Amino acid sequence: MTGVGRHTHDMPDAAAFGAWVAPHLPALSRYAHRLVPAAAADDVVQEALVRAWSRRATYDPARGSAAPWLLAIVADQARRHRTRGPRPTTLLADDALTAGPTEPDVDLERAVARLPHRQRQAVDLYYFVGLDIASVAQTMGCAPGTVQATLHQARARLRALLGDSDD
Amino acid sequence: MTDRPDPIDEQLKGYAARWRDALPPPPAVPTDLPTHSAGFGRRGRGVVGWLPLVAAAVVLAVVVVAVRLGQGGTDLGSVGGPTASATTTATSSATATGSAVNNGVVPWVPLPATNPLIPVTTVPASPDPALAQGLPVCRAADLTATSDIEGATGTMYLFVQIVSRTGTAACRLEGFPNVVSLVNGAAVSIPSVHGTVVSDAPGGIYPHPVLVAPDVPAALTLFWSNWCGQAVRQTHVRLTWPSSAGGVTVPGFGQSPGCQMEPGTVVKTPFGVSTFKPAEVRDELVTTAYAGVTATMDAPSVVAVGEPIRLTVTLTAPRDIPLEPCPDILVGDYTQPPDGTNDRYALNCAAVPYRDSAGRPYLPATVPVRFAAEVPAANVGEGTKLLWRLALPDGADPVDAGSATEVR
Known part of the structure; x- marks a missing residue:
């Protein structure tokens, strides 16, 4: 500055x-x-x-x-x-019903809530808050490459969770 | 690495956009802030210094996308994109035609697809895996290694770089190393697993032999996360591999990572180990003249049943790119079978308002060009997930945009 x-x-x-x-x-x-x-x-x-x-x-x-x-x-x-x-044990899942769209993607919200803390934090900051990678990295105190890897892992985990939820 | 559309990524983006739109306005800043004597920022830089920042922030809150029709173009800044060595055709300055562009948007016409032949350029993978073929396996005694840690305590990466000593001949490493965790020279039992999910190698596996020379390093990535239980310490990691006596030892992760699960959970997550790989890897690249073009989509979040979805796609090119041959596009609901609603049309190149000196329509460097498109009502199902994509040869990086639209 x-x-x-x-x-x-x-x-x-x-x-x-x-x-x-x-x-x-x-x-x-x-x-x-x-x-x-x-x-x-x-x-x-x-x-x-x-x-x-x-x-x-x-x-x-x-x-x-x-x-x-x-x-x-x-x-x-x-x-x-x-x-x-x-x-509450399912904080985001339940509150998805009172915040956000009138028809929330409940499966997705519940899957996000089951992510490990750091992955959920990255998903929240990047997708829902709308920060870019560099800002997410600053907020999380890590390198941008780590953020990208964390998001990659989060998406892989969500893919598995959402696939499981279809059973 | 070639990026391919990720349905989870699209789902998150679409849902998050709707989630944000549905939020109430943020609260106001409290008006009863207590007064103190401290100024803004460390060393008390003071309030006045922030006013220009505030003014700039207000300006940035207004987002304008404009397409200038006429000579030159609005420079909205450079657009990042994947590097490519595709041949580009330099063009002279733009001239506008009297094209039927509506409010700066190239109108939608469901033109029949022409299936043009889009030329491709194949950039070989780097480094060439063949260079390591036939070389002897590296002797550990000929190597030196260093490591670097990245990440907060919850998720950690250990990047290892290996080079051969000056004066030694080139050699190869291949596959996974064996790893032993050490604490001050003594082996400790910390579980590890071959393969790891890192952004630079799918599954952490490089499937080729790796050249190692004094000026050509090899690399490894170790990844550790979510250790739930009594903390352990790894001061060093010893790496060994078949056909070699001895090993290389590098500084390790240090303290085990933090637990990301509920307190009291006991999960001793092993750290992942990638294969040996080149320090810099680029897959074989199939590229076209459209490499680096980015696409964004504006589509309604809700449409009524029976109504088509009218959307706008904005293409921004990093350099002047002639629309020749004029590519086909795919537009529709990408969750449907490909022989169903992923309709294919010709891009309305004739209506693009920019012409080069040869009279060809083209995308001017850094100038956003907006195209209207429409998904017919018959192709619109509940919870439609839209995809607009340039129809490019297999293997080329896609130029596409997507969003989710709710049908009621």
Whole structure:
């Protein structure tokens, strides 16, 4: 980032923060909807924004763009939200019925829910949040090639799960 | 590697697009943010520095795809595509014709297929497997090896590179190595399995002998994920192979990967081991003049029963590509039997508004060209999965686009 001048001791402008995060709100909301029940997604996003505001001094643009940083905070808030209440065993499968299309692909949602954590995370970020590979890699803290391999494995596993579900 | 359409990938893309469309709008940024004295970013770069970023982000939120009719074209940036050595025909600058293009879209006409002969260029596989044939099996003493780890604690890759020492003759490696996990020199029992799913070799298997020389490395990939149980440590990996005394030892994964299953699960997933393979591999490539052309599709997410599906496909070429011969296209529901609803037509090349100096229609470099298409109602079933594809020779990279449409 070029950084115009230095304002180490500036009083922050909440409006500017709001304008800064605004382009990323759709991605944050999508990710929250993948991680928690639909009814809690907005709360998770707002809690994440408050946390991002309070931790904004830790954001270093030299380490990556804003979206992965914000998404990581959303993931953290979602984890905290889940620990506050009972954990449903088929979180995404059931909530696919209350978030997303009126006729969800229930088989696909259930198969995605059965993926190992990292594979599910890659699928959520790439397909449902709509990030590109590089941004997924930043969010997951790995190399782009690893993301591609993880997605490859996830699709192979989904293929097997969906094939099994046809029996 | 040749990419082929993956139905799972298409299913995910189609469903995810519908899922996103159905989401409610995101919440607003809270208005009661507490004020603090810290500024944005490390070292307090301050608020003002972010305003240009905000302005740029707002601009980027508006996506415009335009097709200019006239001399020159809108440069929407270069388009990435697979590398290919296909011969391309340089053309002079574009001139527009008075073609019947509707709102920048080449109109749909169900023209009968012409089955043109699309020339192909075959690029041999690299490296040539024949180079390793007949060479002696490498002696471990003549080799050096290094390794590099990639990946977070949940999924890890260990990339091994092997070269022969300076002054030694070329030799070959082939098949799977035997592996022994070591902790500070002592063998430990960590299960491994031949074959692994990595993106650079299907099943982790390279089916040919591999040339190794002082300036020609061979490679191996080890892959480890989802170790559920007491953590183990692998400081080194020793690799041996038949017909050779000794082996090569490289730094290993270190700590075992994290568990990706429910707490308390005990699953000791073996790490996968690929075959020896060239450090850089490219399969034999069958390519055409259309290599690098990308296609995207806009189709309705819902149509009524009995209605055709009207869609738009946008082709973007990395260089000027004459539409000669004018290719056929396949358009229809790709889940149906090929003799059913995957109808074949001629692309409406005559209506493409760009002409080269020879008067041929062509796709200008980096200029998106939009084509209308239509799937007849009779070919539309419930949950139709659309495919639009240039009809290219077998083995060539496809130029296609797909989406899912719900029929009610």
